[in-house]
Structure formats: structure tokens, C-alpha cells
Amino acid sequence: MSAEAALKKARAGLLRLLGYRQRSRREAADYLQRKGFDEPVIDAVLEEMERWNYLDDRRFAADCIESGLRRGIGPHRVRHNLLAKGVSKEIVEEELTRLYSAEQELALARSLLHKRAAVKKDLTEERWVRRQAAYLQQRGFSAGIASRTIREHNPFRRSD
Numbered sequence: 001m002s003a004e005a006a007l008k009k010a011r012a013g014l015l016r017l018l019g020y021r022q023r024s025r026r027e028a029a030d031y032l033q034r035k036g037f038d039e040p041v042i043d044a045v046l047e048e049m050e051r052w053n054y055l056d057d058r059r060f061a062a063d064c065i066e067s068g069l070r071r072g073i074g075p076h077r078v079r080h081n082l083l084a085k086g087v088s089k090e091i092v093e094e095e096l097t098r099l100y101s102a103e104q105e106l107a108l109a110r111s112l113l114h115k116r117a118a119v120k121k122d123l124t125e126e127r128w129v130r131r132q133a134a135y136l137q138q139r140g141f142s143a144g145i146a147s148r149t150i151r152e153h154n155p156f157r158r159s160d
Helices: 003-018 025-034 039-051 057-071 075-084 089-099 102-115 125-138 143-153
Strands: none
Touching (some): 125 143
């Protein structure tokens, strides 16, 4: 296959992939590599896609963070997901700082715990606290936010 034909095929495949959802630069590179394209072809296609604004790690990170906020996912989990997709740590931290305030994280954790506030009769306070802490941790919230939210929503404590 000629170099021009390889570029055309790689470009078409990546455009098809990007039609489903945005990707990070590394996800796009991994896709092209799996399809068997050579490094010069991959680099050329990725540069084109960035020049045409089809690939943008900063926009990708911002969209993932906003999606996480809508879905009730905390900043720690979003950070982990973005780093796993190859977005640079600097971009991840900048976008998290820009889009995820401590107040938003606390409000989101409160909202999630409020939805789970029902207590089954066979649960002890200790078991309830452990379950809620595990739930919030899985969702990507910091230990401090989880602890504060659990104290506020603990149905075993009487509010005086």
C-alpha cells in the first residue's frame, strides 16, 4: 500500500472512530497502532486531526469532567480515568481545578448519599458507615468529603 493510500485509510478509520465519541490523542494513536499503521502514518494523521480540532486533549478532559459531574462521579475517579486514557497530568489537574470546586464535590456527595439514605433494619451504625464510605470512595470522592457527608447524613445520630 502506498504512503498516500495508508494515510487515507488511517484518516478514514480514525474519523469513523471519532464519530462515536471524542478520544484522547493516546486513544487515537493506540487505535491506529492496533490497525497496523506505521509510526509516520500515525503521527501524520494525529497532527492533521489536531490541526482540524478533531483531537484536543484539553476539550476531551473538560467533557469527561462535565460528564462525571452529571453522572455523580467524584474528582478522584475522573482523574484516574483521564490519566488512564493518556491525558497529561497537567491538563487533567488544570481542568479539574477549573471545573470541580470543593463545594461542588461536597454537594455532589451529599446528593448521592441523600438518595441512598434509607437504612435497612438489619444494619448497624458501623456497617452503614462502612457501606456509605465504600460507596463514596468507589464514586471517586476524597476521604474528607466522604467522612463529612456521612457525619451529616448518619440516620443513627439524633439531631438535637
